Amino acid sequence: MIIRIFLLLSLFFYAFPATAGVKVLTSILPIHSLASLVTKGVSEPDYLVGGGFSPHSYTLKPSDIKKISQADVIFIIDKDFESFLSKALEGREEKTFFLSKIPGIKLLPLSDTATINDSSDFSGYDFHLWLDTNNAENILRYMSQVLSTKDPNNKDIYEKNVASALQVLSKQTKDMEASFLDYKEEPFLVFHNGWQYFTSQNGLNVKGSILAHEEVSLSIKRRLQIEEQISEEGIKCIFSEPQFSNKIALSLAKKKELRIEEVDPLGSNIAPGAELYYRLIENAVSAMKRCLRH
Ligand SMILES: [Zn+2]
Known part of the structure; x- marks a missing residue:
């Protein structure tokens, strides 16, 4: 009898691990890092553009297409930033989340930096938005909201993770600004x-x-x-x-x-x-x- 209960229990846990979470996919490593801070102890997010590659010139591999189709949640910056993804994300709108659209995220126009830029006909946004640590804080909060909706069982963990990440990040921001x-x-x-x-x-x-x-x-x-x-x-x-x-x-x-x-x-x-x-x-x-x- 005990063995049978044990077998049943192990079958149950095999089918439904307590912290299954959702499969999270990100584009570039900094965004993958922020997602990993949120999902600590629940799941390991994956990424597409690894070390040595640039999102400005990336092309998708067959293994990337597989990751995209298997993901439950995809965090990317903007369709104009990860333009290599535009085709692959067609029909996957309900699981794709654009960080450039987060309310309150700081977005700077592209033309501002280009003081020595000949091609002044381009107008649009600069999407390197993760390099502002206040934006990173916004992204962490947003990711936690999205994941808590998709995976309410782990809501408490996501929120706890974000609270402690925000503590580290706001100290780092203070130190950084003072040190400059x-x-x-x-x-x-x-x-x-x-x-x-x-x-x-x-x-x-x-x-x-x-x-x-x-x-x-x-x-x-x-x-x-x-x-x-x-x-x-x-x-x-x-x-x-x-x-x-x-x-x-x-x-x-x-x-x-x-x-x-x-x-x-x-x-x-x-x-x-x-x-x-x-x-x-x-x-x-x-x-x-x-x-x-x-
Ligand atoms: Zn760049």
């Missing part, structure tokens, strides 16, 4: 214009980006413009990014005697998981301070 107080004057250039959320949150003196929106290389004309700007504005620091070849940045740095540091908006060199977002911000803060030192 002495670095606000130094003019600098970023590599691609994905950093305005970070630089505007911290009040940094960014003068533009080396590459304009969607650009992958520099024309000779643009290169000369940038060299001129570097001299005129007294720029002594530029940033490279692992998703782009650092050839342009290195040769500019050498010619104009600039300090150069790498900053990574995607956290490609950090182990994927809940802690990645904190490390990404930490790394960006220290790289920026090394480059902006007086």
Whole structure:
């Protein structure tokens, strides 16, 4: 009899694990990290664009299509950001959640950073919105709401997880903003214009980006413009990014005697998981301070 009860019970738990949760899929690693903070102890979210890949040039693999069809909830930033997903998400509207549409999320227009951008005909939003830690806080709250609706059994865990993540993040934000107080004057250039959320949150003196929106290389004309700007504005620091070849940045740095540091908006060199977002911000803060030192 006891054995039979045990067998029945184990069958029951096999079919209905207590913390089954829902299958969560995300696009890029920072968003995967935020989702992992929310689902800690319930489920492991998955992602599409791993380390070494850029969402600006990603193409879906057959294994990605499988992940998309098996997911219960998909968190992406915007259909204009993860444009590689637009076809695959057709007909999956009810399980797709756009972070750019969260009420109260800070959205900056693309044109603001492009001070040295020739192609001024483009107007739209800059979707690198996760690089503002206040937006990350909003995303955490939103994810918890969505998951609590889809998976009410684990609502308490999601809410507890978010409360403790918000505590860590708001302390990190305070420390970050305070630590930049002495670095606000130094003019600098970023590599691609994905950093305005970070630089505007911290009040940094960014003068533009080396590459304009969607650009992958520099024309000779643009290169000369940038060299001129570097001299005129007294720029002594530029940033490279692992998703782009650092050839342009290195040769500019050498010619104009600039300090150069790498900053990574995607956290490609950090182990994927809940802690990645904190490390990404930490790394960006220290790289920026090394480059902006007086
Ligand atoms: Zn980008």
